[in-house]
Amino acid sequence: MRPEQEKLVRLKLREKQARLPEFTLDFIYVSETSKSLSTCFEYAKDLTLFYDYLVAERIIKVEQTQDITTKHLNGLSERNIVDFLNYLTHYTKTYKTATGKEIDQVFTNQSEGKNRKLATLRVFFDYLFTRSLIARDVTKRVEMKMKKRVRIKNRLTDDEVQRFFRTIKEDMNVQSDHAGNYHLKTKYRDYVIAVLFAYCGLRVSEVSTLDIQDVFTEEHALVVLRKGGNEQIIPIPDAIYDVIMEYLDQRKAMTHALREHEDALFLSMQGKRIHPRSIRNMLEKYRQRAELSMKITPHVFRRTFGTNHYNTFKDMYLTALILGHSSAETTRKYYADPNEERVRSSMAGFSYDSK
Structure with a gap:
């Protein structure tokens, strides 16, 4: 860890x-x-x-x-x-x-x-x-039946994630001058939002509610408002720290924010805090431009992050904590799916020969 x-x-x-x-x-x-x-x-x-x-x-x-x-x-x-x-x-x-x-x-x-x-x-x-602190263990005879495990839904491959990023950064498949002009104004914002989904596994509500002051530059961390109303500190991965810092500088220089939205980290073109619906529409737009067949939603990125984090660190409880799950069982059920390479390598290296 x-x-x-x-x-x-x-x-x-x-x-x-x-x-x-x-x-x-x-x-x-x-x-x-x-x-x-x-x-x-x-x-x-x-x-x-x-x-x-x-x-x-x-x-x-x-x-x-x-x-x-x-x-x-x-x-x-x-x-x-x-x-x-x-x-x-x-x-x-x-x-x-x-x-x-x-x-x-x-x-x-x-x-x-x-x-x-x-x-x-x-x-x-x-x-x-x-330790003789109680006279009997009342849990020993309690049993629970197990149901069949739910199959984990769609996730993106590494290549699909990178293709999605390139589509934003390299202005791929922009269909008109008007769309091109709009893209130039919003592409870095859109790229950073996609990066937060892919590298931090945030929910769409958690991204849209981020404020400028929620980015802790020295601590390399974000303060995220979770579903239950609790705030949680999420470390920013080294791979995206510079990207976040560059966007933060850009955001602080913006002057079009409406007064009641001036703290929002992500703004619409109208100067308002970006709405979750706008984020979902944005992901669909880039999915089409990237020519990816899978429907891409914030939760597809979240599943992708959760599965890759688990396969990297092999710690279900740690992944549950990073995702903000109230129970590690949610992680085990929907995210903690060993990838094919881990399954293959575990069997290839299995032996009863003495080490």
Whole structure:
């Protein structure tokens, strides 16, 4: 894991740890000796969700999750665990944005997501039981059925990504002088938007809401407003840092922004913050010019980034964190697909011969 990525994971882990009781912090601490940092973060996230459920449903009658004790957990039954897994099917959480606005976000889990959270509970309860902190492990007999995995949808190849970029940069297949003049005014903006999709896996709403001050030049990072209203710091890959900085200089020199849109990183020709619909239309325009058959949307770039990031670092939890997923199961289900070369090389090198 790169230093900037490790810093990001540790920051998110500390946020979760602030809401956990002391004996659970001990579990996370011990886990760090044998598990990856990303796995420990998932443990903390799953247990925070579990505790939130127990407190909200008054199964454990305390004011806050930090007040939960091992005595409380010792009083749980198998039914409590099953009820929690059923709750995960569809639940709502309320978040507050930096401006104080409350946003309700709905979460869902299929059997794969429930099984992963059950796995966390099993590891945790086994830890408590083996240290005689609880008298019995109520998770041992709880089982979940697995459904067939969903096939991952379309993603772009490396060549298709580069062709898309070249189409913008090299003014390919511009059909008229009018279109050419418009393209010259917007092409660098459009190129940077495409680069953010491909190299950071951002959602279209996350791109359109970026402000100038969200670009941290010294830290090589972006501050992104995620779906749940939380802000997340995303490191800017070295490969695109200079591109972003050049655009930032251009944007600061622009004078046509309307007053209420003057902080927006990406502007329309009318001086307004660019609309997600305009971004989608822009991608379709360049898809046609690039003569690519696949329908290209912001989420196609997001899937492309997610799969390539996973295949590069082979860490599902890290990829989930970078994508801003509430659950690593979403990443496993729709993004974490080993490419053909990894599958081929793993089999070619497989042997029982002594190393």
